[in-house]
Amino acid sequence: MDFLKVSNITMQFGGLFAVEDVSFHVDRGEIVSLIGPNGAGKTTVFNMLTGVYQITSGTMEFEGHKLEGKTPQEIVGLGISRTFQNLRLFPKMRVIENVLVGTHIRTKYNFFDGLFRSKAFRKEEAEKTVRAIEILESIGLEKYINSYVESLPYGEQRKVEIARAIATDAKLLLLDEPAAGMNPSESEELLHFIRSLKDKGFTVLMIEHDMNVVMNISDRIYVLDHGKLIAHGLPGEIANDKRVIEAYLGGERKHAKNR
Amino acid sequence: MDKVREKIKTKGLLFNIEHFFDRYKVIISVVFAVVALSVPFIGLSRATMRLLVMIGLYSMLGMGLNLLVGYTGQVSLGHAGFYAIGAYVCALLQVDAGVNFWLALLIGGIVSGFVGFLLGLPTLRLSGTYLSIVTLGFCEVVQMILKQWESVTYGNYGVRNIPKPELFGFTFNQQNGGFYIIILVLAVLTALGCHFIKNSKTGRAFIAIKEDELAATMMGIKTSRYKILAFVLSAFITGIAGGFYSVINNGYIEPTNFTFNISILIMSVVIVGGLGTIRGMVFGATILMLFPEVFRFLNEWRFVIYGVLLVLMMQFRPQGALGWQSTLPYRLSKETKKLLEKKKAAAEDASRTK
Ligand SMILES: Nc1ncnc2c1ncn2[C@@H]1O[C@H](COP(=O)(O)OP(=O)(O)OP(=O)(O)O)[C@@H](O)[C@H]1O
Ligand SMILES: [Mg+2]
Numbered sequence: 001m002d003f004l005k006v007s008n009i010t011m012q013f014g015g016l017f018a019v020e021d022v023s024f025h026v027d028r029g030e031i032v033s034l035i036g037p038n039g040a041g042k043t044t045v046f047n048m049l050t051g052v053y054q055i056t057s058g059t060m061e062f063e064g065h066k067l068e069g070k071t072p073q074e075i076v077g078l079g080i081s082r083t084f085q086n087l088r089l090f091p092k093m094r095v096i097e098n099v100l101v102g103t104h105i106r107t108k109y110n111f112f113d114g115l116f117r118s119k120a121f122r123k124e125e126a127e128k129t130v131r132a133i134e135i136l137e138s139i140g141l142e143k144y145i146n147s148y149v150e151s152l153p154y155g156e157q158r159k160v161e162i163a164r165a166i167a168t169d170a171k172l173l174l175l176d177e178p179a180a181g182m183n184p185s186e187s188e189e190l191l192h193f194i195r196s197l198k199d200k201g202f203t204v205l206m207i208e209h210d211m212n213v214v215m216n217i218s219d220r221i222y223v224l225d226h227g228k229l230i231a232h233g234l235p236g237e238i239a240n241d242k243r244v245i246e247a248y249l250g251g252e253r254k255h256a257k258n259r
Numbered sequence: 260m261d262k263v264r265e266k267i268k269t270k271g272l273l274f275n276i277e278h279f280f281d282r283y284k285v286i287i288s289v290v291f292a293v294v295a296l297s298v299p300f301i302g303l304s305r306a307t308m309r310l311l312v313m314i315g316l317y318s319m320l321g322m323g324l325n326l327l328v329g330y331t332g333q334v335s336l337g338h339a340g341f342y343a344i345g346a347y348v349c350a351l352l353q354v355d356a357g358v359n360f361w362l363a364l365l366i367g368g369i370v371s372g373f374v375g376f377l378l379g380l381p382t383l384r385l386s387g388t389y390l391s392i393v394t395l396g397f398c399e400v401v402q403m404i405l406k407q408w409e410s411v412t413y414g415n416y417g418v419r420n421i422p423k424p425e426l427f428g429f430t431f432n433q434q435n436g437g438f439y440i441i442i443l444v445l446a447v448l449t450a451l452g453c454h455f456i457k458n459s460k461t462g463r464a465f466i467a468i469k470e471d472e473l474a475a476t477m478m479g480i481k482t483s484r485y486k487i488l489a490f491v492l493s494a495f496i497t498g499i500a501g502g503f504y505s506v507i508n509n510g511y512i513e514p515t516n517f518t519f520n521i522s523i524l525i526m527s528v529v530i531v532g533g534l535g536t537i538r539g540m541v542f543g544a545t546i547l548m549l550f551p552e553v554f555r556f557l558n559e560w561r562f563v564i565y566g567v568l569l570v571l572m573m574q575f576r577p578q579g580a581l582g583w584q585s586t587l588p589y590r591l592s593k594e595t596k597k598l599l600e601k602k603k604a605a606a607e608d609a610s611r612t613k
Contacts, residue, residue, distance in 0.1 A: 050477060076479035088477075090470035093463070096589050100460075101467045105479030107460045111488070114459025115452060121459065126594035130602060146588040168479060 001064050003028040003203060004172060009058030011044050011227075018044040020227040021058075026172070031194065031204045033214045035238075036224035037247055042207045043085055045224070046174050050082050051075045062172065076105055081170035083161040085177050085207070091150035095141060095160050098149055099132040102167025135163045139193055155182040159190070172203045179210040191217055215239060223247065274586040281587055295443055299436025308439055312507060313548045314541075315442035316500055321528035321540030322449050323496030328526070329535035330462065331489040332469030334387065336522045337378070337394030340401035341494040343517035344371040345501025347405065350418040350512055360424040364502040371498025372491045379490030383483050398519050405514040417513030424506055438507050445503060449496055450537050456492070457537075458590075465489055466535075497525075527565075531572060533582025542581050 004026040011019040019041040026032045034042050047053045049060060051072040060067040065078050081102075090098050107128055113121040136145055139159050144152055149160055158178055165173055178194070179187040191213050197204060208214045214221065214235070221238045223231040225247040231238060238244055270278075280287060298311065320342065327333050349367035352358040358366070382393050405412045412418070424431045424441065431437025456462045464485045467475040476482050505512050524547065532543025554561050572579075591599070 052473075052477075072476050073479045073481055076477065082477060084474070088471050088474035090467050090474065092470060092584070093466060094589055097463060097466075101463050101475070101478050101480070104460050104464060104467075109460070111456075111459075111461050114461050115455050117455060122592060122594045125459070126592060126598045129591065129595045130598045133599065134602075148584055164478065 002026075002061065003030075003063060004205070005061045006045075006049070007059045007061075009045075009048055009060060010056045011041070011048055011053060012056040017227050019048065019224075022224070022227075022229050023058075024222050024229065024232065026203060026205050028171075028203055029198060029201070030219045031198055031206065031217050033218040033221045034205065034207050034224060035209070035214060035221060036230075039226075040224040041227040042224055043176055044227075046082055046176055046207065049075075049174060050080060073105070076168055076170070079169065079171035080174065081165040081168040081172075082174035083158070083165050083176055083178060085180070087154075087157055087161060089149045089157060089161055089164070091148070093149060095136065095144045095147050095149055095152070095163075096129070096132050098160055099135060099163050099167045100128060102164035103128040103132060103169075106169050132163075132167060135166050138196075139163050139166075140189065155186045158182065159193075162193075166197075166202075170202070172205065173197065175204060175206045175208075177207055177209060179208060179213050184212075187213055271586060273583060277585060277587050296440075299439055305433065308433060308436065310548060310552060312433070312438050312442050314544045315439070315446045316504060316507075317525070317528050317544035317548055318541045319442070319446045319449050319500045319503075320497060320525045321532060321544055322446075322453050322537060323493050323500065324525050325529050325535065325537075325540055326453060326456070326465075326496065327489050327493040328529055330457070330465035330469060331486055332386075333382075333486060333489065334391045335394040335493070336391050336519070336526065337397035337401075338493075338497050338525050339517045339519060339521035340394075340398040341371045341375060341497040342501040342504070342521060342525075343401050343405060343514075344374055344494075345498025346505040346512050346517065347412060347418065347501075348498070349502030350421045350505040351411070353422055354418055354420060360422070360506065361426070364499060367502035367505075368495045368499035371501065372495035375490040375492075375494025376487060378494075379487040382490075383486060395519065395522075398522055402514055402518065405517070412514075415514060417511050418505070419511045421506055421508075421510045421512070423510075433507065442503060445499065446541075449499075450541075453537055461485070461488070527569060530569065530579060533579025536579070536582055539579050539581040543579070546580075 002025050006025065007023045008021050009019060009023070010017065010021055022041075022045065024032075034045065036042055044053070048055045049067060051067070051070055051074070055068050058068070062078055062080060067075060067078075067080075070078075090101060093101070107124060109118070109121045109124050112118070133142075133145060136142055139162060141156065141159055141163060144156060144160075149157060152160065158181065162173070162175065162178060165175075175194075179190055182190060187210055194204060194206070195217055206218075218235050221232065221235055222229060223238060223241070223244050230243050230247060231241045233241070299308070303311075320338070324335065324338050327335055345367040347367075348370045349360070349363045352363035352366060353360060378394070378397055382390055385393060406414055408414075409416075424437070429437070431441055457465075464475065464480045467478065467480060468482050468485055472482055501517075504516075508516065528540060528543035528547055530543070531546055532541070533539030550565065551561055554564065557564065576582075
C-alpha cells in the first residue's frame with residue numbers, strides 16, 4: 001500500500017485543463033517537490049488533494065483511503081494538512097490561537113465542556129496549549145507566541161502557517177511555496193526546519209520555486225508544465241533534464257519573488 | 260510618579276490599564292458585586308432604576324448579537340424577531356397556560372434558539388448584504404405573524420395582564436429592585452457564558468470562520484455546523500432577553516414593541532461598543548440607553564444626531580469604542596502552566612542524564 005498514490009488525475013475548468021492525467025506517488029518519510037513554471041497547475045494539484053476542488057477524473061489514495069469525493073474536513077482528519085501560496089491565516093488572532101485552531105480537529109471536548117469549564121476541558125485545553133507552544137518553539141517562533149499574526153513580518157507568518165498545519169497532527173504536509181518572500185538566510189533556516197520534520201516522521205510534499213531549497217532537500221522531484229507531468233526523478237537528474245530546462249527557459253519566467 | 264510615567268511610556272497606557280484590571284480582578288469583581296447588589300437599596304429614582312434595567316437588558320441583547328456578528332461575522336438585522344419570539348412565548352405561556360415565569364422564560368429562549376436553527380440552515384451560504392436582507396425579511400415575517408395570528412397572539416391588541424415574576428413568595432417588580440436583580444444576574448451569566456465560549460475551541464472556530472472561512476475549513480472545522488450553532492446561541496440569548504422584557508413592560512406587550520428599529524438598536528450597541536468584545540456591549544448599551552434620556556429635548560432630531568454619530572463612528576473608529584485587541588499575553592490556565600513546568604523539568608532531566 002502506497003502512502004500517497006495519485007493516478008491519472010485531471011482538473012478541467014471549462015475548456016482549460018489545469019491538470020491533465022497526472023500520476024505520482026509519495027512514500028512515507030519522503031520529501032517530494034512539485035515544481036514547474038507559473039500556471040503549471042501545481043497549486044491546483046494541492047486543491048484537488050485537499051478537497052477544495054472536486055476532481056474531474058482520476059483517483060487519489062492516502063494510506064488506503066480514497067480521497068476523491070471527500071470533504072476537506074474529512075481529508076484533514078485522515079492526516080493531510082496544507083499551507084497556502086498566498087497565506088491564509090487568521091490575522092486578528094494571536095499566533096498561539098492560530099496554532100490552537102490547528103488542533104481543533106483533534107480536540108475531543110465538546111461545546112458544553114467549554115461552556116462549563118469541565119475537567120475534560122481543562123485537561124485537554126492544557127495539553128493542546130502546551131503542544132501548540134512546543135510546535136512554535138520547534139519552528140523558532142517562541143518570541144511571537146503572544147503576538148497577533150497581522151503584526152508579524154511576512155516570513156514569520158509563513159512559519160505560523162506551517163505550525164498550524166502541523167498542529168492538525170498531519171502525517172502528510174503539503175507546503176505551497178514555503179520559502180516565498182523569505183530572504184536567503186530565512187530560507188536557509190526553513191530548509192533546516194523542513195529537514196527536521198522528516199526526522200520527526202512527517203512526510204512532505206512541497207511546491208517551491210527556490211531552486212536552492214528544492215535541490216537541497218528533495219528526495220525526489222516531479223515537474224509539471226501546462227498541467228502535464230513532464231519529468232520526475234532525483235534532484236541531480238532533474239537539474240540536467242533537457243525538457244525541464246526548456247520548460248523553464250521557454251516559458252516566460254516571470255516569477256516575482258514577493259507574491 | 261515619574262516611575263509610573265516611565266512605565267506607561269515603555270509599555271503603553273492600554274497595557275497598564277489592562278494589567279491593572281487583570282492584577283486586581285478579584286478585588287474589582289468583589290467591589291463590582293457589592294456596588295451592583297446595593298444599587299436597589301440606595302434610594303435611586305424610579306427613572307434611574309428603569310434606565311439601569313434597560314442598560315442591563317441591552318447589554319444582554321448586545322452580547323447575544325455579538326456572538327453572531329462579532330465572532331462568526333454573520334450579520335443579522337432580524338434580532339427583533341428573536342426578541343419577539345422569546346417575549347411572546349414567555350408571556351403567552353404564563354397568561355394562557357399558567358406556566359411559571361422561570362420555566363416560561365427558559366422555554367421562550369429555547370423556542371427562539373430553535374427558530375434560529377431554522378433560519379440558520381437556509382442562510383448558510385449567504386453573507387454580507389444578502390444575509391442582512393434575509394434576516395430583515397425574517398423580522399418582518401415575525402411582525403406579520405404577531406399581527407395576523409390573532410387567535411394565539413391577540414394581534415394588535417397585544418398580550419395583557421402578564422404577571423410579575425415570583426420566587427419563594429417574593430414578587431419581583433420595578434419598585435423593589437427585583438427587575439434590576441433579575442437582569443443583573445441574566446447579564447452576568449450571559450457575559451460569563453460568552454467569555455467561556457470565546458476562550459474554547461468553539462469560540463476559536465467561530466472567530467476563525469470570520470477571519471477566513473476557507474482556511475477554517477482546511478483546518479477541519481465543520482463551518483456549517485458552527486455557523487448554525489452561533490445562530491442558535493445568539494437567538495437563545497436574545498429570546499431570554501425577550502422573555503424578561505415581556506414582564507417588565509407594565510404587564511403587556513404588543514407587536515410594535517418588536518419592530519425593525521429594535522434590530523437596528525441592538526446592532527448599534529454592538530457597533531458602538533466594539534465588535535467581538537463583551538465589555539463593549541455594556542458600554543454600547545449604556546451610551547445608547549443614556550442618549551435618548553440626555554437628548555430628550557431634541558425630540559425627533561435625536562435620530563438624526565444618532566445617525567450622524569454612527570456614521571462618524573464607522574469612519575473614525577470602526578472597531579468600536581472599546582474594541583481594542585488585548586495587549587496582555589495569552590492567558591495560560593493553571594493546568595497549562597503546571598503541564599509546561601512538568602515538561603520542562605522532564606526535558607532538563609533528560610539532558611542531564613545524557
Ligand atoms: N478555480 C479556477 N478556475 C479557473 N481556472 C483556474 C482555477 N484555478 C486555477 N486555474 C487555472 O489553472 C492554471 C493552473 O493554476 P495553478 O494555480 O495551479 O498554477 P501554479 O502552478 O500553482 O502556478 P504559480 O507558480 O503561479 O503558483 C492557471 O491557468 C489558472 O488560471
Ligand atoms: Mg501556485
